[in-house]
Amino acid sequence: MDSAEIKALLRALPSVEQVLQSPAATPWLALMPRDRVVSLVRGVISELRQKLVSGERPPGDVDKIVSDLVSGKVEQVTEPSLRSVINASGVILHTNLGRAPLGAAAARAVAGVATRYCNLEFDLARGCRGRRDDHCGPLLEALLGAPALVVNNNAAAIFLVVHELARDGEVLVSRGELVEIGDGFRIQEILEASQARVREVGSTNRTHLQDYSAAIGRRTRLVLRVHPSNFRQVGFTGRPRLPELVELAHRAEIPMVEDLGSGCLSDGPWPGIEGEPPVTRSLAAGVDLVTCSGDKLLGGPQAGIITGREDLVQRIRRNPLFRALRVDKLTLAALGATLRAYARGREDQVPALRMARATVSRLTRRCERLAGQLADRGVLYAQVEQGESLLGGGSTPMQRIPSVLVTVSGTRRAVSAIERRLRSGTPPVIARIERDRLLLDLRTVSDDQEGALAAAVARAVDAV
Numbered sequence: 119m120d121s122a123e124i125k126a127l128l129r130a131l132p133s134v135e136q137v138l139q140s141p142a143a144t145p146w147l148a149l150m151p152r153d154r155v156v157s158l159v160r161g162v163i164s165e166l167r168q169k170l171v172s173g174e175r176p177p178g179d180v181d182k183i184v185s186d187l188v189s190g191k192v193e194q195v196t197e198p199s200l201r202s203v204i205n206a207s208g209v210i211l212h213t214n215l216g217r218a219p220l221g222a223a224a225a226r227a228v229a230g231v232a233t234r235y236c237n238l239e240f241d242l243a244r245g246c247r248g249r250r251d252d253h254c255g256p257l258l259e260a261l262l263g264a265p266a267l268v269v270n271n272n273a274a275a276i277f278l279v280v281h282e283l284a285r286d287g288e289v290l291v292s293r294g295e296l297v298e299i300g301d302g303f304r305i306q307e308i309l310e311a312s313q314a315r316v317r318e319v320g321s322t323n324r325t326h327l328q329d330y331s332a333a334i335g336r337r338t339r340l341v342l343r344v345h346p347s348n349f350r351q352v353g354f355t356g357r358p359r360l361p362e363l364v365e366l367a368h369r370a371e372i373p374m375v376e377d378l379g380s381g382c383l384s385d386g387p388w389p390g391i392e393g394e395p396p397v398t399r400s401l402a403a404g405v406d407l408v409t410c411s412g413d414k415l416l417g418g419p420q421a422g423i424i425t426g427r428e429d430l431v432q433r434i435r436r437n438p439l440f441r442a443l444r445v446d447k448l449t450l451a452a453l454g455a456t457l458r459a460y461a462r463g464r465e466d467q468v469p470a471l472r473m474a475r476a477t478v479s480r481l482t483r484r485c486e487r488l489a490g491q492l493a494d495r496g497v498l499y500a501q502v503e504q505g506e507s508l509l510g511g512g513s514t515p516m517q518r519i520p521s522v523l524v525t526v527s528g529t530r531r532a533v534s535a536i537e538r539r540l541r542s543g544t545p546p547v548i549a550r551i552e553r554d555r556l557l558l559d560l561r562t563v564s565d566d567q568e569g570a571l572a573a574a575v576a577r578a579v580d581a582v
């Protein structure tokens with residue numbers, strides 16, 4: 119573009135006042151105070167001006183470009199970005215979809231304290247300051263048989279444990295367990311951030327007890343075992359059994375810490391989650407401290423749990439960083455309600471466990487009902503087939519749970535267009551695609567979402 123052309127384009131830019139007078143502005147002004155709208159419009163016009171000056175050609179009518187951009191920005195600040203979705207992917211603990219959904223009692227408990235004052239740190243019996251630990255600590259102790267602390271998440275739990283017990287010293291970890299936990303974060307970096315030196319032992323596929331004992335020295339502060347929860351090693355692999363490692367650590371008079379990741383509180387046996395080591399089993403094996411997540415298999419809110427030896431738990435409790443990593447009242451309300459479901463033997467009220475446990479015969483009935491609803495709405499090519507769900511969420515990698523699916527087949531293009539429409543619809547529906555078929559897994563869809571799912575699928579199929 120030559121400078122005359124650029125000048126002409128700049129002259130064609132609407133003024134802030136012109137934009138505010140246009141019909142497009144009416145809804146914006148109904149949603150937000152005028153001065154906020156003015157500043158959004160001003161920002162959009164100035165961005166566009168800069169693009170024009172740098173020689174970028176506007177991809178259409180400038181008035182329309184400005185009003186579309188402002189509409190987008192108004193929506194960004196007036197519409198919630200975080201929304202509920204229908205998870206028809208069959209991945210129960212989908213980290214990108216918020217991991218475990220809370221049960222009804224947990225949601226009620228959150229709502230009950232969210233808009234009111236509560237006794238978060240107030241002792242109602244004695245009328246004096248209470249402890250926030252008292253809401254979940256005793257419950258966890260009753261369930262696990264050991265004192266426990268709650269922090270922001272499992273990463274925070276590991277960080278805090280290592281910071282308290284191994285700062286300025288060494289942590290022994292098997293080379294095969296230095297995993298990446300997701301979003302580019304690695305266990306190794308968390309350990310280093312807590313000022314411990316990581317001493318890798320063994321090799322990637324095999325680590326022997328001897329590797330640990332040879333590495334234990336004057337500066338060794340703890341032995342860490344990380345549950346390989348989001349990947350699985352197959353073939354020529356091996357690592358010491360937990361009791362052997364515990365014995366070795368104790369002979370050297372250092373604590374043995376285990377990051378279990380998933381936080382299985384149930385003793386099972388559970389179809390689908392047989393591979394998950396329960397927290398109590400590790401404690402019984404003599405592990406000094408166990409850390410796990412609250413929102414994986416435990417089925418509660420995002421939280422990290424540290425449990426084990428009383429003296430170590432107390433030391434960690436006194437670390438100043440505990441204050442920085444503590445949880446709020448909403449988390450405690452949700453976690454407390456979830457733990458009470460366990461305490462009452464009502465694991466069926468924990469949605470993640472209920473989903474993992476749903477039987478093929480019940481899922482078949484639900485799938486047949488959905489397929490019927492789809493047929494009624496004119497969706498051809500919907501079938502009920504056998505398939506698999508996944509536990510996900512860094513729990514029991516590749517642990518597949520036999521399931522039943524509703525599949526919608528079509529050309530590759532059609533199926534991918536349907537998937538896209540479902541994802542961007544209201545409510546958004548997340549489905550899997552496999553071999554040019556759309557897979558809908560009802561294991562992760564609650565009963566009360568079935569109607570909305572059928573309607574969304576019918577709309578999406580209709581539109582392509």
Ligand SMILES: *Cc1c(COP(=O)(O)O)cnc(C)c1O
Binds near residue numbers: 271346380410422
């Ligand atoms: C998931 C996981 C973590 C991280 O837990 P967050 O609660 O997400 O912080 C750490 N270690 C293991 C083994 C895990 O599976």
